[in-house]
Amino acid sequence: MIDLLITNGFVLTLDSHGTVYQRAAVAVDKGRIVALGPDSVQPARRVIDARGNVVMPGFVNAHMHETLTRGLNEDLPLAEWLERICFPIDRAYTPEILRASALMNQLEMIRAGITTFVDIYRYPAVAAEVALRSGLRGVFTPQIIEIPPGVGETLESNRAFVEEWNGRCSRIVVGYGPHAPYTCSDFLYIDVTRRARETNLRVHTHLSETTFEVQRFLREKGSTPPQWLDRLGVLGPWLWVAHGVHLSDEDIDLLAQREVAVVYNPTSNMKLASGVAPVTKMLERGVTVALGTDSNLSNNNLDMFEEMRAGATLQKLVTGDAAVLSCETMLRMATIWGARALGMEKEIGSLEVGKQADIIIVSLESPHLWPALTGDVHNVAEHLVYSANAADVQTTIVEGQILMENRHVLTLDEGEVRVAVECAVRELLERAGVVEYLRTRTTREQGK
Ligand SMILES: [Zn+2]
Structure with a gap:
């Protein structure tokens, strides 16, 4: 008898053939998918009837930061946002505050069907401890910032985290996270790349997010950020980068050639007025493009449905071509291509026999998803990209463990998380010394 059987669902596998079953079962045992298809019904200790629902791989959120101060720093120019709010707050985190923040972020992601x-960000060991409890699959690349000092992790803390956590749990993946080429030295990039390659780990960084960054590199180094990092030997299949908004054609070809994946963060790029990533060009030239929410400071939620929708509509607008970025492309970007960016595509990202059972069940019951066609003519992928939202996710499963069932989270206590968040945010703002600034801003806004 197997552990779990999900029956009667409309199964969207997102395998390489794009296989869809109008009504099928997914059989799970010992954390993995052991059978899949219309004839896969078999005795199981636990059965979930997914009639009328979509069964699909969980989302891979390929770039985010587990921050706490959502909605407290809006509508500021980027420089003021960073100087007055972000840096003081980043400096003020303690492990206990970060713990509350990780609980909040992971609770939201379970409820949004994000499985990886x-x-x-900060204090990765604390965030990883929370992931042990939440049941999510987490990839932790501690954010190293050298300039200005004190706002991020360091090479030493990243190294210690890797030593302590590498191989400790199948759901916790460790790596290196130099923040960006304008906050980290060449030496640091070279060093973490060497360490990552020696130990078969990966490196994640922000790259070419703003014109400020690119202009500065052109001025000071005579080279774009990707071309500069390539000269240092940093670009390779071990690296995946966030944003890639301002890339030249040469940059894109270089990333494709070096097999560097790029995470598209459309909402964050719009909100921070960073620009529009050349996603259609990247895909044409063979770059793997994943999808990310970025942090709740620049999004402000962690909803991959919204991200798929924003990502597709933004590209249609800027290219002047309504046919670019199909629904299936967006779904792949949010799942299997994310897995590929992390070097985990053999394990997660699609529903296939032998893969980890990272599965979500999405309801099509709400009026905003009518008419839901699930027969020979079906509009499920279309609904997922253009109409659904995080609240439509009913059930979230990681490695065969049910983390949320019928929107009831089983691994975290929502009341407890809420209290922890309320206490932590007060302490964080006071420690950061930004309460007075926020009060003045609020008063100013009310006067408008
Ligand atoms: Zn980011």
Whole structure:
């Protein structure tokens, strides 16, 4: 008898053939998918009837930061945002505050059907402990920032984290996270790349996010950020980068050639007025493009449905071509291509026999998803990209463990997380010394 059987669902596998079953079962045993298809019904200790629902791989959020201060720093120019709010707050985190933040972020991701996330932020060991409890699959690349000092992790803390956590749990993946080429030295990039390659780990960084960054590199180094990193030997299949908004054609060809994946963060790029990543060009030239929410400071939620929709509509607008980035492309970007960017495509990202059972069940019951066609003519992928949202996810499963069932989270106590968040945010703002600034801003806004 197997552990779990999900029956009667509309199964969207996102395998390489794009296989779809109008009504099928997914059989799970010992954390993996052991059978899949219309004839896969078999005795199981636990059966979930997914009639009328979509069964699909969980989302891979390939770039985010587990931050706490959502909605407290809006509508500022980027420089003021960083100087007055972000840096003081980043400096003020303690492990206990980060713990509350990780609980909040992971609770939200379970409820949004994200089964794997990449966290590039502070106190990775604390966040990883939370992931042990939440049941999510987490990739932790501690955010190293050298300039200005004190706002991020360091090479030493990243190294210690890797030593302590590498191989400790199948759901926790460790790597290196130099923040960006304008906050980290060449030496650091060379060093973490060497370490990562020696130990078969990966490196994640922000790259070519703003014109400020690119102009500065052209001025100071006579080279674009990707071309500069390539000269240092940093570009390779071990690296995946966030944003890639301002890339030249040569940059794109270089990333394709070096097999560097890029994470598209459309909402963040719009909100911070960074620009529009050349996603259609990247795909044409063979770059793997994944999808990410970025942090709740620049999004502000962790909803991959919204991200798929924003990502597709933004590219249609800027290319002037309504046919670019199909629904299936967006779904792949949010799942299997994310897995590929992390070097995990053999394990996760699609529903296939032998893969980890990272599965979500999405309801088509709400009026915003009518008419839901699930027969020979079906519009499921279309609904997932253009109409659905995180609240339509009913059930979230990682490695065969049910983390949420019928929107009831089983691994974390929502009341407890809420109290922890309320206490932590007060302490964080006070420690950061930004309460007075926020009060003045709020008063100013009310006067408008
Ligand atoms: Zn980011």
